[in-house]
Amino acid sequence: MPTGSEVRLELSFESVQEGIWVSGTVNGTAIGECGRCLDEVRLEVAAPVQGLFEYPDSRNVGEDEESEDVFEFDGDSLDLENVVRDAVVTSLPFTPLxxxxxxxxxxxxxxxxxxxxxxxxEVLDPRWAALQSLTDEKES
Ligand SMILES: [Zn+2]
Ligand SMILES: [Zn+2]
Known part of the structure; x- marks a missing residue:
């Protein structure tokens, strides 16, 4: 997950029966790591955002339809972090380079x-190679 990203949100909020429907776009710069050399990678992100913030009460028991775009709404404040993060993560390449x-x-x-x-x-002494693989295991 990119950290330190700066995002701009353009969202609209619509009151629906089950809660609040949020849609719009997120623009920003995601900062990640190159999948090969671990250098910093900056990616411009422009991703569509949509999600339904559902009142807990409105969840129908028995209807176990798991939608990715449904978030819980406590009736007070919208936790936009999840919906924005989902949108950004979905738009990012799996392995940035x-x-x-x-x-x-x-x-x-x-x-x-x-x-x-x-x-x-130089080709390493096999004993050093064994040590090397031990270190690798510890780090992972
Ligand atoms: Zn690289
Ligand atoms: Zn080397």
């Missing part, structure tokens, strides 16, 4: 290959 050709990180030392394309390592 800083560049479509991003070479990623060295699987030995984690250096950015984009900065150092000729990067190479």
């Amino acid at each position: 800083c560049d479509p050709d991003c070479p990623g990180l060295c699987d030995q030392c984690g250096a950015r290959l984009a900065d150092d394309p000729d990067h190479a390592h």
Whole structure:
């Protein structure tokens, strides 16, 4: 999930029987990490927003129709964070990349290959390789 994103909302609110229907657009900049080299990636986002904020009472028991666009409305304030986050997340690529050709990180030392394309390592002693995989397990 991008953090520190700034968003602008253009929303309209419509009172319906079950609650409040919200629709509009969200515009902003999502900040994420490149899926390969972990560099910061900024993406312009323009996503449609829609959701129904439903009064808890109006939920029909027995009708277990799970809709993604239905949120609970306590009758007081609209928690727009969820609906906006859903809209933004849906519009973002699954794995953002800083560049479509991003070479990623060295699987030995984690250096950015984009900065150092000729990067190479001596073949490691197998005992070190075993240690390396232990470290990887701890981190994941
Ligand atoms: Zn990258
Ligand atoms: Zn390396």
